[in-house]
Amino acid sequence: MALSGDRDAVLINYVARGNDRPRYYANDHSKDTVAIESHSMSARDGREQALDLDTSGFQLVKHETAVSDFTDKASAPLYAREIEALILKLTGADRVLVNGAPILRFSERSGKAGSSDNSHPARFAHVDVSDETGKGFSQQRLPEGQETFSRAAHYNVWRVVSAAPQDVPLALCDARSLSGREMILADAIFDSPAGDWSFEGYVVAHDPAHRWVWFPDMTRDEAIVFKTHDSAPGVAHCVPHVAFDDPDVGDDAPPRVSVEIRAIAYWWK
Numbered sequence: 001m002a003l004s005g006d007r008d009a010v011l012i013n014y015v016a017r018g019n020d021r022p023r024y025y026a027n028d029h030s031k032d033t034v035a036i037e038s039h040s041m042s043a044r045d046g047r048e049q050a051l052d053l054d055t056s057g058f059q060l061v062k063h064e065t066a067v068s069d070f071t072d073k074a075s076a077p078l079y080a081r082e083i084e085a086l087i088l089k090l091t092g093a094d095r096v097l098v099n100g101a102p103i104l105r106f107s108e109r110s111g112k113a114g115s116s117d118n119s120h121p122a123r124f125a126h127v128d129v130s131d132e133t134g135k136g137f138s139q140q141r142l143p144e145g146q147e148t149f150s151r152a153a154h155y156n157v158w159r160v161v162s163a164a165p166q167d168v169p170l171a172l173c174d175a176r177s178l179s180g181r182e183m184i185l186a187d188a189i190f191d192s193p194a195g196d197w198s199f200e201g202y203v204v205a206h207d208p209a210h211r212w213v214w215f216p217d218m219t220r221d222e223a224i225v226f227k228t229h230d231s232a233p234g235v236a237h238c239v240p241h242v243a244f245d246d247p248d249v250g251d252d253a254p255p256r257v258s259v260e261i262r263a264i265a266y267w268w269k
Contacts, residue, residue, distance in 0.1 A: 005216065007043040010244050012171065012212060013124040014039055015184060015203040022186040022203050024126075026118040034186070036124050039206045043171050043244070046213040053090060053155075057175035057236030058226035060215050061090065063159075070161060070259045076101045083157050083261050090225060091153070093265035097141060099154075102261045107168035107243075110255035117192065121168050121243035121256070125204035127228055128262070129154060130185055133200045134229030141264055151267040154229040156241075162257040164217035168243045169256070172226055173204070175236035177211040182240075204240045214244075228262075 015022060016035040024032045051059045063086055067075045080098035087096045105119050106112040113120045129137065138152035158170055182205045189198040215224060226239045 006045050007214070007247065009040045010043045010171070010212075010247060011038045012041045012043075012244060013037070013242060014206040015124055015126075015186075017184065017205055022184060023189060024124075024186065024203070026188075026190045027114065027120075028191055029120065031191075034124055034203060037206060041210065041212050043212045043214045046172075046215045049213065051174075051213070053225065053227055054235040055176065056213070057239040058172050058213075058224060059090075060218075060222055060224055061086070062221060063223045064221045065159070070102055070104055073101070079261065083263055086157065086223070087155055087225070087263055087265055091265050093153070094268045095143060095266045097143065097264050097266075099137070099141065099262040099264055102259045105258050105260065107256040109167060110257065112255075112257075118190070122241065123243055125173070125240045125242040126186075127183070127202040127204070127238045127240055128156065128188070129229050130200040130202055131229065135231070137199075138229075138231065138264060138266075142266070146266075146268070149266045150269055151230070151232045153227060153232065153265045155263050155265065156226050156228060156260055157263070158224045158226070158258060158260045159220065159222070160218040160256065160258050161220055163254045164219065165246065165249050165253050166216075166218060166256045167246060167249045167253045169214050169216070169218070169246055170224065170258070171212045171214045171242050171244050172224070173240040174211040174213055175227070175239055177207075177209050178237075178240070179207060179209070181205075182207045182210075202238075202240075210240075216246075
C-alpha cells in the first residue's frame, strides 16, 4: 500500500506559551510540563520540492548503510563513520564528528515506544538545541588540538528502518517560514537510572505562516538530514520537527521504526 503526495490537514502538535519554562523528559513523559496545542496544518510532499541544507535547512538523500541491525550496539562505530562521510560530502566541512550513539524510536502502535532509552516518537514541535547549547557543544566537542573554528553546524540524520507507508512520519518546518518569535526556551532532560542530565533546547509555538514538509513512503536506503544549529549567518539556522499521524494511513500499516543520529560539522577557515 503506497501513499504519496500533499496532506491538506494534519495535526501538528505545538507548545502553548505560558509563564513557566517548559521541561520535557526523554523517558518519563508524565513529568513533562509542556502544554500542547494541536493545530491543523498542511504538510507538503518534500519529494516534489527543491530543498537543501542552507535554504530550507533539510533535504532527503539516498544513502545506503551497511548496518543490518541497529539494535546491535557493536554497529554504532560503523554507522558513525557512514554518517560522518555523508555529512562531509553534503556540506564540504573540514571535519565531522558524530555526537553519541544511534537512537531507535518506535511509533506507539508498535508497543515498543518507551521500551529503550529515549525511544518515544517526538510528539511536539521542537529544536534539539538552543543557540547557547549549540555554541557550547560546538566548543566542548572540538577535536583535540583544535582551539577554534570559523563555522560549526549541528545536524540530525533520520532514517526509517520499517516498511512503508509510515504511520507516524516526521514533519519538518521549512526554515524560511520561521520568524524566530515561535522559539520557546525549554529544558530537555535525559532521565535514566544513573541520574538526570539536561541542556537547553527550544519548543515551538504555533505560527500560521509555518510551512511543513514531509517525505512519504521512505525506504531504508534514504535519510533526512536536517539542521538544528548553525553559527554561520545568512543560511538556514535550525529546523523545528515533529512526529505526526498520517491521516491517510490505515491500521494495517506497519508501525514506524526509525533511527536517528546527531553530528557536528566544523569548518576551520
